[in-house]
Amino acid sequence: MTDFVTLHEVGPRDGLQNENAVIPLADKIALIDLLGRSGLRDIEVGSFVSPKWVPQMADTGRVLAGMTPVPGVRYGVLVPNMRGWDSFIAARVLGVTYGVAVFIAASEGFSQSNLNCSIATSVQRLVPVVQAAEAAGVGLRGYVSCVTDCPFDGLVPPEAVARACQMLRDLAPMPLSLGDTIGKGTPERVAAMLDAVLQIAPASALAGHFHDTGGQALANINVALDMGLRAFDSAVGGLGGCPYAPGAPGNVATEAVLDLLAARGFETGVDKDVITQAAEMAAAMRRAG
Numbered sequence: 001m002t003d004f005v006t007l008h009e010v011g012p013r014d015g016l017q018n019e020n021a022v023i024p025l026a027d028k029i030a031l032i033d034l035l036g037r038s039g040l041r042d043i044e045v046g047s048f049v050s051p052k053w054v055p056q057m058a059d060t061g062r063v064l065a066g067m068t069p070v071p072g073v074r075y076g077v078l079v080p081n082m083r084g085w086d087s088f089i090a091a092r093v094l095g096v097t098y099g100v101a102v103f104i105a106a107s108e109g110f111s112q113s114n115l116n117c118s119i120a121t122s123v124q125r126l127v128p129v130v131q132a133a134e135a136a137g138v139g140l141r142g143y144v145s146c147v148t149d150c151p152f153d154g155l156v157p158p159e160a161v162a163r164a165c166q167m168l169r170d171l172a173p174m175p176l177s178l179g180d181t182i183g184k185g186t187p188e189r190v191a192a193m194l195d196a197v198l199q200i201a202p203a204s205a206l207a208g209h210f211h212d213t214g215g216q217a218l219a220n221i222n223v224a225l226d227m228g229l230r231a232f233d234s235a236v237g238g239l240g241g242c243p244y245a246p247g248a249p250g251n252v253a254t255e256a257v258l259d260l261l262a263a264r265g266f267e268t269g270v271d272k273d274v275i276t277q278a279a280e281m282a283a284a285m286r287r288a289g
């Protein structure tokens, strides 16, 4: 098992999408450009979703146009349907490496709330997106939300998560990110969930995506590392708290994950000093909002 861990930075997307106040385009671009100089190889920069649903991401096309891409970095965007794919194609800058992330839920309640449709319908909508991405040679990533708990349906059985993972893997052999969307997971339940998902996909194809609402994200990362996962999503400065709870923890903070990984002897290739600067920038953005 390798001692290298890949960090997927999701602050500019998962973090900022939760901020109530509109963050100026220039500030988003400055954060992405700084992160691009940190050694991170995967940075999620926005979403081509409905601006009525997620107004903060409405300027993702302008983010792509304005940022300074760093060779070797893959810039990720979320795409829920063909409308989102078409917007991505219209906005992309040739020569830049992008990744397209598709997303479904393991629970029906969250699927309805997040995508306004059932899990099965959300997967059907992804069929042409996956075909288009494969034809265009754009790398895919699949998110499964609510891998331990759903805000509407409660505890989510590991088998439901494995089923959702299988649905995405049936579309294409894409890597999967397993989202503890509301940060209620515990190491025991994360381990049970991973036991089920590892029947569907190898650890090398899985990433942990832990929100830190319950303060368990680092413990959950520890258990996932013990079970062989070597990729994790995190947000600089812990961006991503609930807009209705100022100061509430959001995605697990990139700087905290770096400290944990260093203490356990893992390599990441990420410069902690640059991440510390970016965390300060993220904190200033939150304060200004």
Ligand code: HMG
Pocket: 014, 017, 047, 048, 049, 050, 051, 053, 054, 078, 080, 081, 082, 083, 084, 085, 087, 103, 114, 115, 116, 143, 144, 145, 146, 178, 179, 180, 181, 209, 211
């Ligand atoms: P809908 O209302 O059911 O869709 O939304 P619709 O097809 O009926 O369209 C309604 C309107 O949206 C129409 O506009 C469409 O044109 C427009 P209108 O005629 O009313 O003016 N529309 C779009 N506009 C821009 N881009 C698009 C698009 N599609 C339709 N792609 C839809 C369905 C999927 C669009 C909506 O539910 C949506 O945008 N949901 C996205 C929600 C979202 O972004 N959530 C956050 C990301 S997921 C996440 O954070 C979890 C994750 O971090 C992992 C974890 O933590 O678990 C990844």
Ligand code: MG
Pocket: 014, 179, 181, 209, 211
């Ligand atoms: Mg998330």
